[in-house]
Amino acid sequence: xxxxxxxxxxxLRRYARSLLRDRxxxxxxxxxxxxxxxxxxxxxxxxxxxxxxxxTILHNLAMTxxxxxxxxxxxxxxxxxxxxxxxxxxxxxxxxxxxxxxxLEALPEDQRAVILLVSIEDLSYADAAKxxxxxxxxxxxxxxxxxxxxLKSIKDMPAEPAERPHLRRVK
Amino acid sequence: MTSRPITExxxxxxxxxxxxxxRLAEVAAYLEAHPDVAERVNGYVAQRGELRALLLPIAxxxxxxxxxxxxxxxxxxxxxxxxxxxAAAAAVLLIxxxxxxxxxxxxxxxxxxxxxxxxxQEAADNYAVYGPDHVRPVExxxxxxxxxxxxxxxxxxxxxxxxxxQASGYRFMGGRVVATPHGPAALxxxxxxxxxxxxxxxxxxxxxxxxxxxxxxxxxxxGFSWAxxxxxxxxVGPADAQSLLHPIADEVRRQIGNDA
Numbered sequence: 510x511x512x513x514x515x516x517x518x519x520x521l522r523r524y525a526r527s528l529l530r531d532r533x534x535x536x537x538x539x540x541x542x543x544x545x546x547x548x549x550x551x552x553x554x555x556x557x558x559x560x561x562x563x564x565t566i567l568h569n570l571a572m573t574x575x576x577x578x579x580x581x582x583x584x585x586x587x588x589x590x591x592x593x594x595x596x597x598x599x600x601x602x603x604x605x606x607x608x609x610x611x612x613l614e615a616l617p618e619d620q621r622a623v624i625l626l627v628s629i630e631d632l633s634y635a636d637a638a639k640x641x642x643x644x645x646x647x648x649x650x651x652x653x654x655x656x657x658x659x660l661k662s663i664k665d666m667p668a669e670p671a672e673r674p675h676l677r678r679v680k
Numbered sequence: 681m682t683s684r685p686i687t688e689x690x691x692x693x694x695x696x697x698x699x700x701x702x703r704l705a706e707v708a709a710y711l712e713a714h715p716d717v718a719e720r721v722n723g724y725v726a727q728r729g730e731l732r733a734l735l736l737p738i739a740x741x742x743x744x745x746x747x748x749x750x751x752x753x754x755x756x757x758x759x760x761x762x763x764x765x766x767a768a769a770a771a772v773l774l775i776x777x778x779x780x781x782x783x784x785x786x787x788x789x790x791x792x793x794x795x796x797x798x799x800x801q802e803a804a805d806n807y808a809v810y811g812p813d814h815v816r817p818v819e820x821x822x823x824x825x826x827x828x829x830x831x832x833x834x835x836x837x838x839x840x841x842x843x844x845x846q847a848s849g850y851r852f853m854g855g856r857v858v859a860t861p862h863g864p865a866a867l868x869x870x871x872x873x874x875x876x877x878x879x880x881x882x883x884x885x886x887x888x889x890x891x892x893x894x895x896x897x898x899x900x901x902x903g904f905s906w907a908x909x910x911x912x913x914x915x916v917g918p919a920d921a922q923s924l925l926h927p928i929a930d931e932v933r934r935q936i937g938n939d940a
Contacts, residue, residue, distance in 0.1 A: 510815070514749045519739035522747070527735050540746050547749075547756045550814055551853075551875045595737035609730055627696060628728045629735050634698075649689045656695070660723045 510550050513559045514543060520560075520630055521567055527625050528571045530593050530614065538574060542567040561636040568622060568640050575618055605663070612662035620655035623648055686710040691717070695724045757815045795888030796912065797897065800905040802860040803881035803914035804898040806867055810856075811877045818854030818869050828855050835864040838911065840882050842868040843932045850878055850928070862886060878917040878925070880932065885912040893929060895922065904929040908936065 521542060526535035546563050553562045613621060619641065626637040627648075638645040683706045693699050694707045711718040745751075793801050810817050820828040833839045835857045842852050850870035858867045858881070865883035885907050893906040896916065903916035903925055913936065915929045 511749045511753060518743055518747055518749070519741075522741070522743070523735060523738040526738055536744055536747060540752070543747065543749055543752050544756060547753050547814060549875075551817070551871050551877070552873070594734060595741055606730065606734055609727070610734065613731070624731070625735075628731055634693075649692060652692050653688050656692070656724045656727065657720075659727050660720065663723075663727070 510547065514546060514563065517560055517563055518543075521563065524564065524625055524630055525567060525571055526593055527629065528618075528622065529574065532593055534574065535593075538567065538570050542570055545570075558636065561632065561639045564626070564630070564632065564636075564640045565642075568626075572618065572622075608663060609659065612659050615662065616655055616658060620651045620658070623651040624655045624659075627652060691721050691724075694721060695728055753815045757813070795885065796891045796894065796905050796907055798860075798862065799881070799883070799885070799888075799907070799912040799914050800896045800903070800916075801898065802858075802862075802865060802883075803879060803903060803905065803916040804896060804901040806858050806865075806881055807877075807879040807901050807903075807916040810867065810869065811879060817877070818867075819856035821854040822852045824854065831857055832866040836866060836884065838884060840866045840911070843880065843935045845870050845878070845928060845931065848928045848931060849873065853877075876918060876921070878915060878928070881914045881916070883912055885910055888912070893933065906933060908933070911936075 518539065521539045522535060525538045525542075526532060529535045529538065542563065545566050553559065613624070616624070622641060623637060626632045626640060627634065632640065634645055634648050638648045641648065686707055690699065690703065690707050694704070694711075699707060711721060820831065829839070829841065832855070842855060844852065849872045851872070853869045853871055855866060855868040857864050859865075860881075860883060862883060862885075865881050868880045868882075870878045870880075888907050889910045891905075891907040891912075893904050896903045896905060896914070900919055901916045902919050902922035903914060905912065905914040906929075907913070913932065915925060915932055917925050
């Protein structure tokens with residue numbers, strides 16, 4: 510059990526933090542997830558993939574947490590990217606990267622989750638479908654929509670987005 | 681040769697580098713012929729690369745102590761073994777026993793169990809210890825290959841194959857060699873979709889070489905024991921599962937009979 514769970518922790522932390530954008534809350538969530546995985550270890554399907562099983566637990570915990578905090582943080586990021594990222598965006602790409610992260614945050618949660626699971630965590634489309642408990646076709650259409658929206662928001666990016674107030678709610 | 685039309689799914693799989701070489705060539709040719717689509721797809725590829733550059737390094741950060749799986753598992757093991765009030769009650773009981781002195785203890789040391797009765801006790805004891813264990817219920821897991829069978833045959837001097845209980849809804853989890861007052865025994869563990877676990881214990885019998893199946897006399901667990909051709913077998917499960925275990929024990933005996 511320990512041998513199977515331990516190697517997953519870095520990716521679990523990354524997924525939790527990318528979803529919550531908050532170091533402490535993300536690590537709390539991963540701890541909760543590990544405790545549940547250990548408590549329910551005998552209930553995972555034999556021969557099933559441990560990674561997608563544990564990611565499912567984490568994803569569901571994250572969605573509950575995001576719903577809980579939704580009312581007070583629908584249009585503000587919990588921490589500025591400099592705080593929750595490992596390496597803050599470099600000077601020359603800073604604005605562009607910040608805009609990309611803002612666009613990512615602005616995505617509906619289900620689309621953001623697909624992008625993160627597929628593009629960052631390298632889950633197969635089938636495993637992402639398992640984690641999100643949706644058909645694979647839904648994963649594909651969410652992925653398309655998410656990518657298109659990200660591309661569009663980067664293109665429409667105003668010249669100095671960092672200096673402007675958040676206007677996302679208006680559109 | 682006509683190729684399938686290129687779909688949005690293909691374009692996504694192109695971005696995620698998940699196309700097989702044949703399809704990759706087709707998609708590449710399609711993008712060559714459709715610069716507008718190619719521009720959009722290139723945007724996706726760049727976007728994916730940027731997100732990875734920003735987010736991947738999070739996984740390289742040192743893991744905080746709170747996320748040490750070993751510690752979490754140990755904590756969980758302690759918690760699930762006994763709730764605090766049960767431990768407290770046990771302590772009170774022990775103090776009471778100590779106060780009552782040796783007289784109370786007199787009844788505890790009956791003659792050591794022999795034969796099939798001892799086997800049942802050993803199976804129930806091991807079920808009580810390993811059944812609720814979430815840290816390492818089995819030493820060698822079902823997927824570990826022939827290692828478990830080799831271990832058992834080395835220590836017991838007999839080949840014992842783990843019965844297949846899939847038809848009864850129980851999956852083989854793995855096993856270990858355990859100690860009994862009569863030498864090493866093989867322990868196999870199974871669980872079902874509800875997390876209910878069963879244990880089968882088997883060892884050579886010095887007495888009671890051939891004994892028909894009989895129910896366990898223990899209270900904390902239920903099950904059946906029998907002996908055939910000098911080997912003893914005991915299948916044990918939760919205390920309330922006696923009727924459920926009978927057909928499974930029959931199935932185990934049938935499989936062993938077939939193997940012998």
